[in-house]
Amino acid sequence: MSQVFENVVCKFCGCLCDDITVEVEDTHISKVKKACPNGRGMFLDYDSSYSKPFVDGKEASWDEAIAASVDILNKADSPLIYGLSSTSSEAQRKAVELADILGAVIDSTSSVCHFPTSLAFQAIGEVTCTLGEVKDRADLLIFWGCNPLVSHIRHFTRYSANAKGRYIKNGRKGRTVVVVDVRPTPTSKVADLFIQIKPGTDYEVLTSLRALVNGKELEKDVDGVATEDLEKLVDLMKGCNYGVASFGMGLTMSAGRQYNVGELFTLVVELNKFTRFSAMPMRGHGNVAGADQVLSWLSGYPTAVSFACGVPQIGPGEFTSVDMLANGAADAALILASNPGAHFPYAAAKQLNKIPTIYMAPAGDCKPESATVVLPTACYGIDAEGTAYRMDNVPIRLRSVLQKTRPTDEEILLQFIKAVEKC
Amino acid sequence: MEDYFTLISGRTKKQAAGLHKGPGSPEHLIATSYVEISDADMTRLGVSDGETVKLVSSAGFVELKAFKADLPDGLLFIPMGPAANQLVSAETFGVGMPSFKGQKVKVEPV
Numbered sequence: 066m067s068q069v070f071e072n073v074v075c076k077f078c079g080c081l082c083d084d085i086t087v088e089v090e091d092t093h094i095s096k097v098k099k100a101c102p103n104g105r106g107m108f109l110d111y112d113s114s115y116s117k118p119f120v121d122g123k124e125a126s127w128d129e130a131i132a133a134s135v136d137i138l139n140k141a142d143s144p145l146i147y148g149l150s151s152t153s154s155e156a157q158r159k160a161v162e163l164a165d166i167l168g169a170v171i172d173s174t175s176s177v178c179h180f181p182t183s184l185a186f187q188a189i190g191e192v193t194c195t196l197g198e199v200k201d202r203a204d205l206l207i208f209w210g211c212n213p214l215v216s217h218i219r220h221f222t223r224y225s226a227n228a229k230g231r232y233i234k235n236g237r238k239g240r241t242v243v244v245v246d247v248r249p250t251p252t253s254k255v256a257d258l259f260i261q262i263k264p265g266t267d268y269e270v271l272t273s274l275r276a277l278v279n280g281k282e283l284e285k286d287v288d289g290v291a292t293e294d295l296e297k298l299v300d301l302m303k304g305c306n307y308g309v310a311s312f313g314m315g316l317t318m319s320a321g322r323q324y325n326v327g328e329l330f331t332l333v334v335e336l337n338k339f340t341r342f343s344a345m346p347m348r349g350h351g352n353v354a355g356a357d358q359v360l361s362w363l364s365g366y367p368t369a370v371s372f373a374c375g376v377p378q379i380g381p382g383e384f385t386s387v388d389m390l391a392n393g394a395a396d397a398a399l400i401l402a403s404n405p406g407a408h409f410p411y412a413a414a415k416q417l418n419k420i421p422t423i424y425m426a427p428a429g430d431c432k433p434e435s436a437t438v439v440l441p442t443a444c445y446g447i448d449a450e451g452t453a454y455r456m457d458n459v460p461i462r463l464r465s466v467l468q469k470t471r472p473t474d475e476e477i478l479l480q481f482i483k484a485v486e487k488c
Numbered sequence: 489m490e491d492y493f494t495l496i497s498g499r500t501k502k503q504a505a506g507l508h509k510g511p512g513s514p515e516h517l518i519a520t521s522y523v524e525i526s527d528a529d530m531t532r533l534g535v536s537d538g539e540t541v542k543l544v545s546s547a548g549f550v551e552l553k554a555f556k557a558d559l560p561d562g563l564l565f566i567p568m569g570p571a572a573n574q575l576v577s578a579e580t581f582g583v584g585m586p587s588f589k590g591q592k593v594k595v596e597p598v
Contacts, residue, residue, distance in 0.1 A: 077504075102501055106508035176584045184583065216499040247496065247589075248565065249558045264494045264563060265590055314498070318589040322581065369584055385584020407511035407570060410586050411548060412578040 066091060070466045075104035076151070076446040079348030079456030080196075080217050080224070087466050094447075094466065101218035111427070113448050115470040119439040127440075131477065134399070134438045135484040137421040138167055141397035143373070147386045148403030149173040149359075150350035151426075152474045153451025153463065157352075157359040159478035160401055166487050168373045170395070173356035174349075174403055175368045176385040181317040182346045183357060183367040184381060185326035192333050194309065194343040195457045196223075201230035202341075205305035207243045207298075209329065210267065210315015211347045214251040220347070225311070226255070241301055245270070246315060260298065263288050265320040271328040274299060278335055308342040348456035351446070355454035390416040398422045401474060406435075425474055442474050449473045491533065491596075493525075495545070495564045496589040497572035512570070520569025524557035525595070535597050542596045545575040551598060564593060 073085040087108060088096035097108045118130030125133070138144055146164050149157050150173050157173075164171035175183065185191075199206075206225050213220040221227045226242050233239040244256040245267075253259040262270050266288040273287045277299040283292045302308055310333060316325040329344060336342035348354045357367040364370045364377035369384040371377070382388055386405065389395040390413040397420055404426070406414045418435040427444035443449040446463035448470070454460050506516030523543060525535070535541055541554045543564070550571050559565060566572040568588065576591050 103504045103508075106505050110508040172584075177586070177588070180584055212499065215501055216504075218501075248560060248563060261560070263560075264496065314589060318585060318587065320587075320590050322583055322585055381584050382580055382582035385580060387578055387580050387586055388584055391578035404511045407507075407516075407573075408568070409573065410576040410578040411570075411574050413586075414573065 067095065070464070073466060074446055074453070074461055074463050075100050075107065076351030076453050076463055077104045077107045078217050078351060079354060080220055081351060081453055081455040081461045082219050082223060083461060084223075089466055092467065103218060108447065111444060111447050113444075113467045113470060116441045118441065119436070121437060122434070127472070130438050130440055131480050131484070134423045134440070135481060137397050137423060137437060138399065138481065139486050141167075141169075141421070143395055144169040144397045144399065145386060145389050145395035146171040146399045146401065147173070147405060148401035148426075149356040150175070150353035151402040151445075152352065153445040153449070153453065154352065154355040154359050154460070155451050156401070156445075156474035156478060157356055158363065159475050159482060161360060161363045163399075163478055163482050163485070164370070165372045166482060166485055168375070170369075170371045170373070170384045170389060171360065172370070172384060172386045172389070173353060173360065173368045174408075175353055175357055177387065177408060178314060178349050178353065179317055179346045179357075180368055180381065180385065181323035182326045184323040185330055188323070189327045189330040190334070191330055192337060192343050193345055193457070195459055196455065198307075198343070199309050199345070200224050200228045200233075202232050202307040203309045204233060204239060205241050205243070205301055205308040207245065207302075207308065207310040208252055208256075209245045209310060209312040210247075210319070211311060211313025212246070212250040212252045213311070213347060214255070216313070216349065217347055225309075241305070243298060243301065258294075258297065258301070260290060260294050262290055266290075267316055267319055267325045268321040268328055270295070271325065271332055274302075275328070275332050275335060278303065278332065278339075302336055302342070303339045305340055308336065308340065310342070310344045311347050312344065313347045345457060352453035354456055354458055355452065355460070358454050358458060387413040390414070396420055400424045400426070402426045425477060440477055441471055442477060443469045443471045445473070451475070491594055493529070493562055493564045493593050493595055495543075495566060495572070495575060495591045495593045497566050497568040497576070498589070500567045503567040503569060516569065520567045521552055521571045522566070523552045523554050524559060524565040525554050526559040526561045526563065527556045528561050529595075530554065530556050533595060533597055540598045542598050543575055544594045544596065545577065545591055547577040547591075548574045550574040564595070
């Protein structure tokens with residue numbers, strides 16, 4: 066029997082497109098409409114069939130797997146809880162509660178994407194807006210160090226460059242698109258102005274733009290970028306009705322990191338003396354913004370939080386997961402809806418083979434051979450409902466289109482909370 | 489003269505599609521196991537399209553097929569994944585963020 070679901074939310078990336086049509090045949094998704102290739106793959110490649118947990122490489126019952134996990138968490142002196150960005154905010158909330166009880170370190174995938182943005186946000190502040198305002202008002206769009214036509218494929222059509230909005234009625238013709246990047250990309254090829262900078266020079270270029278905005282003159286080109294190009298960009302920024310600077314890993318992963326983002330935030334603050342201007346990070350995972358939100362409202366900090374001393378403490382470079390692993394500071398790990406083995410530098414990832422690890426993620430996502438316990442949970446947005454935060458921090462309800470055959474992350478974390486010993 | 493390049497890793501559509509098939513799946517590994525180099529650098533290194541090069545950083549080394557791409561000279565691109573992560577150091581400069589964009593890498597023809 067087939068069933069059609071309209072306006073389903075895709076949680077692959079921070080766009081959280083909520084207009085997807087999903088067709089279900091019995092127990093699997095047979096057709097997906099409107100989604101980008103990334104989102105379509107998430108739905109069509111999903112295996113909802115029942116699968117059992119594994120303990121030490123052997124199939125186990127759920128009770129046995131939960132008992133083995135609780136044993137690992139109880140024996141650990143310095144457990145690390147990592148991931149969170151592809152699960153629901155309800156589960157994230159339980160993960161923070163578990164970290165508090167255990168005296169653990171908790172860190173989301175933000176730590177290897179926009180944590181520098183969070184640090185800049187806490188130091189400078191952030192003038193920002195919703196994607197609805199981008200769609201309805203923005204006549205100048207700057208994409209700095211990001212490539213949405215590859216990583217956030219529908220951003221252009223739903224929210225930005227090509228979208229027709231309330232005050233931008235003719236879509237792309239009513240907007241100017243500027244890309245700043247270190248290499249030509251599919252996004253730069255459709256921009257009205259592409260400023261190619263040298264790797265690691267974002268801070269210098271941003272500082273130079275601030276100087277120009279504030280009426281100073283540049284004596285020479287900035288690391289190979291022509292003064293005329295920067296002046297042209299400043300004219301666009303000061304002359305627009307509503308500008309939005311979207312930015313990505315090009316700022317946060319390059320030399321300067323949080324200082325790059327802080328300089329962009331400061332530039333945007335200063336531009337508001339002349340016009341309306343906002344900044345917005347292009348968030349990757351579907352609910353990575355939710356991880357920042359939940360951790361911030363429960364602990365005061367967005368990620369890299371330790372509960373070891375009984376009160377939450379933030380520790381960039383210490384409680385961030387790459388450092389916890391590379392320094393041998395974690396003696397057990399609970400990995401929630403993430404795969405650090407595929408995304409961390411090898412020196413950090415290999416440490417996961419040396420300590421007991423518990424992996425919780427939808428089946429198919431998680432069968433690392435090194436894991437001590439594998440818990441194949443349901444997938445929020447496909448066979449479980451929950452809340453996720455879009456990249457502009459708007460919470461969106463994820464729907465369920467398939468019958469759930471496995472427990473959710475939240476249900477498993479609740480069992481951990483009831484069973485573990487308070488540190 | 490030592491040939492030090494700046495490596496940036498990043499998303500591609502095929503890399504994302506490979507992740508849906510599972511991290512470490514053949515699709516994921518194929519999509520993330522090559523390096524892009526500028527035309528001029530390929531010529532300077534004496535490497536033809538599709539030939540294997542050895543990439544060495546302070547963190548480790550990996551051998552990958554090299555392909556010409558529209559990149560500035562001195563820049564390498566590898567899709568984010570296990571191959572790039574062999575080269576990226578776990579040094580996080582006090583903020584938890586490794587140099588996924590900006591790792592210095594030496595390139596040798598094989």
